[in-house]
Amino acid sequence: MPLETNAPVAVTLRPHPRAVEGDRDEVSRASMPTTGPLLDRYGRVHDDLRISVTDRCNLRCVYCMPDVGMTFLPQNALLSFDEIVRVAGVAASLGVTALRLTGGEPLVRKGLVSLISRLSGVGFRDLSLTTNGMLLTPLAASLADAGLTRVNVSCDSLRDDRFTSIRRRGNLATVLASMDAAEAAGLSPLKVNVVILRGVNDDEILNFAAFARDTGRVVRFIEFMPLDAQGQWDKTQLVAGREVFERVSQQWPLEAIEPGGSAPAERFRFADGHGEIGLISSVTQPFCGTCNRLRLTSDGAFRNCLFSDDELSVREVIRGGGGDAEIAELLRRSVWAKFPGHAINEPDFLRPTRSMSMIGG
Numbered sequence: 001m002p003l004e005t006n007a008p009v010a011v012t013l014r015p016h017p018r019a020v021e022g023d024r025d026e027v028s029r030a031s032m033p034t035t036g037p038l039l040d041r042y043g044r045v046h047d048d049l050r051i052s053v054t055d056r057c058n059l060r061c062v063y064c065m066p067d068v069g070m071t072f073l074p075q076n077a078l079l080s081f082d083e084i085v086r087v088a089g090v091a092a093s094l095g096v097t098a099l100r101l102t103g104g105e106p107l108v109r110k111g112l113v114s115l116i117s118r119l120s121g122v123g124f125r126d127l128s129l130t131t132n133g134m135l136l137t138p139l140a141a142s143l144a145d146a147g148l149t150r151v152n153v154s155c156d157s158l159r160d161d162r163f164t165s166i167r168r169r170g171n172l173a174t175v176l177a178s179m180d181a182a183e184a185a186g187l188s189p190l191k192v193n194v195v196i197l198r199g200v201n202d203d204e205i206l207n208f209a210a211f212a213r214d215t216g217r218v219v220r221f222i223e224f225m226p227l228d229a230q231g232q233w234d235k236t237q238l239v240a241g242r243e244v245f246e247r248v249s250q251q252w253p254l255e256a257i258e259p260g261g262s263a264p265a266e267r268f269r270f271a272d273g274h275g276e277i278g279l280i281s282s283v284t285q286p287f288c289g290t291c292n293r294l295r296l297t298s299d300g301a302f303r304n305c306l307f308s309d310d311e312l313s314v315r316e317v318i319r320g321g322g323g324d325a326e327i328a329e330l331l332r333r334s335v336w337a338k339f340p341g342h343a344i345n346e347p348d349f350l351r352p353t354r355s356m357s358m359i360g361g
């Protein structure tokens with residue numbers, strides 16, 4: 001199995017590789033709108049917020065964390081539920097309509113059902129959760145009752161032994177049962193996130209396509225991104241979305257589904273009407289031009305891109321006694337400072353300092 005290392009993961013934030021000295025000041029001095037939707041300098045409107053509620057996890061997926069040696073935030077560094085709800089309320093007042101909770105593993109944070117209930121009261125069109133599924137079954141009905149609209153469940157293999165070797169802990173049966181429980185609770189359409197790694201699970205592409213056809217669940221094939229905490233990403237392990245498309249469509253012809261918004265997945269239906277798949281080709285076909293996403297890390301930083309270390313701490317604003325207007329201004333500044341796109345495919349690309357589970361995937 002590739003990507004093995006147990007070295008402790010240290011974090012020191014540094015400027016975005018494309019930032020020049022003074023750039024952040026310049027960005028904040030520029031003519032940033034103070035009313036209307038969350039607009040960046042390239043005209044992109046941001047209405048989708050991902051909130052990480054914890055950096056901790058009960059699994060250790062090979063493409064995300066080392067088996068041992070991961071360091072986690074102390075409890076008091078995390079935003080409290082009151083703080084999260086407050087920031088979410090400000091975001092909603094600035095036009096955010098979709099909210100996704102993530103992590104780490106969001107369901108390891110105690111009291112998540114009550115948080116969902118409070119966020120549901122804020123009034124989002126779409127309130128969703130990304131989970132590894134290990135703790136979902138007993139919570140599915142209460143999460144739905146609390147106002148959760150749908151879930152994405154991650155599952156990288158349909159083979160028992162391989163599932164456990166990729167995710168290092170947990171087991172396939174529990175995750176498959178959690179998908180049934182989620183659907184029974186009305187959390188649908190259910191999406192299944194699959195990270196395809198060359199030589200690890202790329203022989204299961206057709207099995208996952210068949211799974212989508214048999215179950216009606218939307219399987220989303222995700223390209224491996226340079227966001228593993230071990231820092232061992234390299235392109236040879238990545239399987240491009242294009243290759244997934246070709247392999248699936250040779251077996252079952254696919255038809256493109258017209259994009260209905262800014263979703264990162266390219267969507268395809270099976271031409272015979274049996275289900276749908278999605279391709280998230282963040283590396284080989286970046287969707288930065290239509291990106292509408294913002295992130296709030298579990299330690300309370302606004303982050304405008306997975307691949308940029310440019311973070312602004314709303315926790316400091318809140319704990320320093322700042323009001324909602326200051327939170328709103330910080331959010332606007334974060335969006336305004338966003339770069340036109342990531343630079344993964346450019347020679348000067350520097351991996352972000354924080355990894356996927358620390359940012360919130």
Ligand code: SAM
Nearest residue numbers: 064103104105131132154193224225228356361
């Ligand atoms: N723990 C939850 C889970 O696994 O679904 C939520 C957080 S996880 C960081 C969110 C998504 O990011 C998962 O679907 C996971 O497979 C994906 N992911 C994690 N590391 C990745 C990487 N290096 N490249 C691509 N996707 C990754």
Ligand code: SF4
Nearest residue numbers: 057060061064104132
């Ligand atoms: Fe945990 Fe999700 Fe990362 Fe896997 S991908 S280690 S389940 S946070």
